[in-house]
Every structure is written in C-alpha cells, then in structure tokens.
Amino acid sequence: MLEVIQAGIQTTVQDAGRIGVGHLGLPRSGALDSQAMLLANRLLGNDDNAPVLEFALGLSRLRFYRDAWIALTGADFNAQIDGKSAWCGWRTAIKSGQTLTLHGPKAGMRAYLAVDGGIQVPTFMGSASTDLTSGLGGVEGRALKSGDRLALGKEHNLKHPVGAMQRLWDNQIRVLAGPHFDWLANPAQFAKSHWTLLPSSNRMGARLDGEPLSLHTPLEIGSRGVFPGVVQLPPSGKPIVLLNDAQTTGGYPIIATVIEADMWKLAQARPGQTLQFVPVSLDEARAVGERWQQYFYRLGRALGAGAPHA
Structure with a gap:
C-alpha cells in the first residue's frame, strides 16, 4: 500500500x-x-x-x-x-x-x-x-x-536498477490534414504560424493562441464523432486540439489530426510555450508509429519481458 x-x-x-x-x-x-x-x-x-x-x-x-x-x-x-x-x-x-x-x-x-x-x-x-x-x-x-x-499489486522479483532512453521534446507537432482543411482561406498559415499554449488548456483540450484562421466560405456542419488528437477550429479562429478527456462529439470544423506518436508532446507542453504544426502524409505517420512500436518491442526483449503485451 x-x-x-x-x-x-x-x-x-x-x-x-x-x-x-x-x-x-x-x-x-x-x-x-x-x-x-x-x-x-x-x-x-x-x-x-x-x-x-x-x-x-x-x-x-x-x-x-x-x-x-x-x-x-x-x-x-x-x-x-x-x-x-x-x-x-x-x-x-x-x-x-x-x-x-x-x-x-x-x-x-x-x-x-x-x-x-x-x-x-x-x-x-x-x-x-x-x-x-x-x-x-x-x-x-x-x-x-x-x-x-x-x-x-503483488511485488515482483526484480533485482537491479535499469534505465531506458529519454525522449527529447520539441515543439514540432506532426498532423494529418482534416476533412475541412481545404476550407481554410489560407491553408499555409496553419503550418507557418507559431501557436502559444494557453493556461486554460487542460486534459480536455490544448487551447492555442495566435493569428486567427478563417474559412474562405462559411461552413455549417452537424455534430459528429471526435476523438483525441482532432484539431477543431471554433469561431474565434484559434485551434483547439482535443485531448483524452474531451467530449465525444463536436460541431466545429476539423482542420487536422495530430498523429498518435506526437500526442505526448502536447501532454508535456507548458502554458506559454509555442507549438508549430507540421503536415505529414499518412505513410509518414505510419512510419513514425512503427518506429515507436519497434522501440518498445526491443525494450521489452532487453528487459526480459518478451514481446509487447496484447
């Protein structure tokens, strides 16, 4: 205990x-x-x-x-x-x-x-x-x-201290284009801008400040399913990245999705730090995910834990 x-x-x-x-x-x-x-x-x-x-x-x-x-x-x-x-x-x-x-x-x-x-x-x-x-x-x-x-739980029969690689945080957040990305009046602005993480951010979402984005044509969409990593564009024009405790439906345009391998960077970002979105292809996103899976597989083998748990 x-x-x-x-x-x-x-x-x-x-x-x-x-x-x-x-x-x-x-x-x-x-x-x-x-x-x-x-x-x-x-x-x-x-x-x-x-x-x-x-x-x-x-x-x-x-x-x-x-x-x-x-x-x-x-x-x-x-x-x-x-x-x-x-x-x-x-x-x-x-x-x-x-x-x-x-x-x-x-x-x-x-x-x-x-x-x-x-x-x-x-x-x-x-x-x-x-x-x-x-x-x-x-x-x-x-x-x-x-x-x-x-x-x-039950104590394990472990013998020696061991350590593992520590990640190096950077502010580059890789994203896939969302279904409403092409509705942006200036799509290049999304990636070129430096977005500041606001103190109002929490486990529900990362709220960002910066030069507002706008749509080239007003877009009305119905409520739809959303999930952690979705980048929504509210009427303020300042993106919100949904995190783990976010609602499961939303009606704001979805302009991007953060790749799974980079969600940790949002978890470790502090209010006041700046973030920059980097568009990648689906193949690039899969390759990054596979590299992390391979690392944890090798770690499990090195520690004698075998292949990753299901």
Whole structure:
C-alpha cells in the first residue's frame, strides 16, 4: 500500500483509457503521455495497461508500506526517496516506510509513477482511468488528496536498477490534414504560424493562441464523432486540439489530426510555450508509429519481458 501525504496538483490514477465507449458519450481518458506510461510499466515488467499515477506540476509526497520497485517517467520532477535522488527513466527500489517526494518538473508538464504489480483501484467500463469531467474511475472519479491510500499489486522479483532512453521534446507537432482543411482561406498559415499554449488548456483540450484562421466560405456542419488528437477550429479562429478527456462529439470544423506518436508532446507542453504544426502524409505517420512500436518491442526483449503485451 502507498499513502498520499501531499497530493500535488491534479494527481490522478490513469491507464490506457476506455476504448470503444464513445457511443455512450464517455471520453477515452487515460494517460495523456501514453508513451511515458508504457515505458514506466515496461521497466517494471508490469502489464502495459497497469494503472499508474499521473502528476501535473506541484509538490507531491507518497509513503510506501511495502518494499517496492518504482519507475518514474515523463517530465523529470526532481524526485527523491528520503532525500536521495531517484532518477527519471529508471527502475528504482524503495523500502517500506520510505517517502517518495516529487518537487515539480525541471522541464515538461507531467510525470508518471508505476509500481511493480500495479496500482489497484476498481475499474469502470474496463479501465481504471480517472475521468474528472464525469467523476468516474480512479479514486471516486477525482484527483487524489492527502490521506488517500492506494492498494498495490503483488511485488515482483526484480533485482537491479535499469534505465531506458529519454525522449527529447520539441515543439514540432506532426498532423494529418482534416476533412475541412481545404476550407481554410489560407491553408499555409496553419503550418507557418507559431501557436502559444494557453493556461486554460487542460486534459480536455490544448487551447492555442495566435493569428486567427478563417474559412474562405462559411461552413455549417452537424455534430459528429471526435476523438483525441482532432484539431477543431471554433469561431474565434484559434485551434483547439482535443485531448483524452474531451467530449465525444463536436460541431466545429476539423482542420487536422495530430498523429498518435506526437500526442505526448502536447501532454508535456507548458502554458506559454509555442507549438508549430507540421503536415505529414499518412505513410509518414505510419512510419513514425512503427518506429515507436519497434522501440518498445526491443525494450521489452532487453528487459526480459518478451514481446509487447496484447
């Protein structure tokens, strides 16, 4: 078991999210930086979908009540175990009674903590992920608070610390053209512009500021299904990129879709940072995705976990 001594800002339980529930009006939810979550679980030999904790800024403290192995990935939160540094991107041992402190990110926005055996919470619609908008999943559908206690799965027989490659963040967000891209009055402006991430951004969407885009002809569309990564153009002309907790339908024009392999960059972008969209072909998007799949496959082999979990 682990106890939350200090919860930090919007610390939640997340996994890969709820798949196939959009027709029920439920968002996918799940870890915004899915690659960081997968890496943390692979380092510990957990199932790929084992629940983790997602931290977003702020000071957090957790006390462990069993010996455990942990993995911290994503943004480097300057973590310490009883005052001694715990490296980001590594598998690290922690003893019963010790306290893990996360001071906040040196760069980036979100960190992920996996524990050997996984964090145990009830599932809803096949997922442990917290949906803050609907108040479902995780721990009572809310962010963690001081005094919460979380059960842990069975301890793994791990022996040595190991580490893995850390990604280098950049502001280039690769996108595929959306069904309404050609309706833009100046399509080149979308990619040439530098868009600033607004403080109003959250797990529902990345809201951007910059020179407004416009359509060459007014476009009226009915409400349609949307999903994380969709870039919508509201009447303000300033794009919104839908994220994991976004609504499942929308009526704004869809001008682009962020490729899956670059969604982590939005998860790790801070308000005030600038982003630039880079159009790519479908073949290029597939090639990038395949490279990430190959990396995690090789990582699993190197750690003795075998092929990726289904």
